[in-house]
Amino acid sequence: MSASDSALIELRDVSFGYDASRTILSHISLNFPRGKVTAILGGSGCGKTTLLRLIGGVYAATGGEVIFDGERINTRDREQLFRLRRRLGMLYQFGALFTDLSVFENVAFPLREQTQLPEQMIRDIVLMKLNAVGLRGARDLLPSEISGGMARRVALARAIALDPELVMYDEPFAGLDLISMGVAAKLIRTLNDSTGATSLVVSHDVPECMAISDHVILMATGGRVVAQGTPAELMDSTDPEVRQFVRGEPDGPVKFHYPAADMDVDFGVVA
């Protein structure tokens, strides 16, 4: 297998807990293919963001290995972390722009922080990235002067400012209206294809992820991988847990009712 066919990120039997009393991820093995868009879907709290943190080297796996382009991530190796993070772009939940910096300066920020490029080149790169997200004309506005959907696109331009090989998106559609959601989704796909980057999208928005992903991983509470495959494979799955999630059915293996005493006990109905 050539390097270009192999996975950019590999998780080998990874387990993790923020403290010893509770396991968040349990023996997960996954591959994230190079140059593809992979969506990690799953309900709130199942450990999706945690997974991104392990890949970014923010936390160390308590068991197993996280491999980035053939290199095992060692969170104690600061030189390695610095080097790997240069190859990684991150779009955080809700974008998180610097409110006192213009759109232009927000995108320029990583370039100023992490490179020694001359001002003219920074300007060209920023305008190119803003153009890619359709906001070259909004360069002088402040975050308070643009819509939520536009802010998300600025954050996207910032995430790709350094031409990362891996872009991780944490809930890129949260809080957006349907049109902005569609725009953001299409942009993730277009940017992935035009830059040749590998993209990981963490979300619970099923239709958007199905529309733009090559590969979908479905996680459940307890950090378990329920299923993975192409969007079509997951949509056609007959597994009740997968069906419930991808079709948004209110009841199924994941119960609507929290476990409770029988109705007649609580309501005092005597047979």
Ligand SMILES: Nc1ncnc2c1ncn2[C@@H]1O[C@H](COP(=O)(O)OP(=O)(O)OP(=O)(O)O)[C@@H](O)[C@H]1O
């Ligand atoms: N820094 C932390 N310290 C301790 N526990 C944490 C920390 N971050 C997250 N958790 C817990 O870990 C579990 C998984 O959280 P995580 O944010 O990874 O889930 P998620 O699937 O991304 O959820 P959401 O979709 O709601 O963002 C949750 O129970 C959460 O409370």
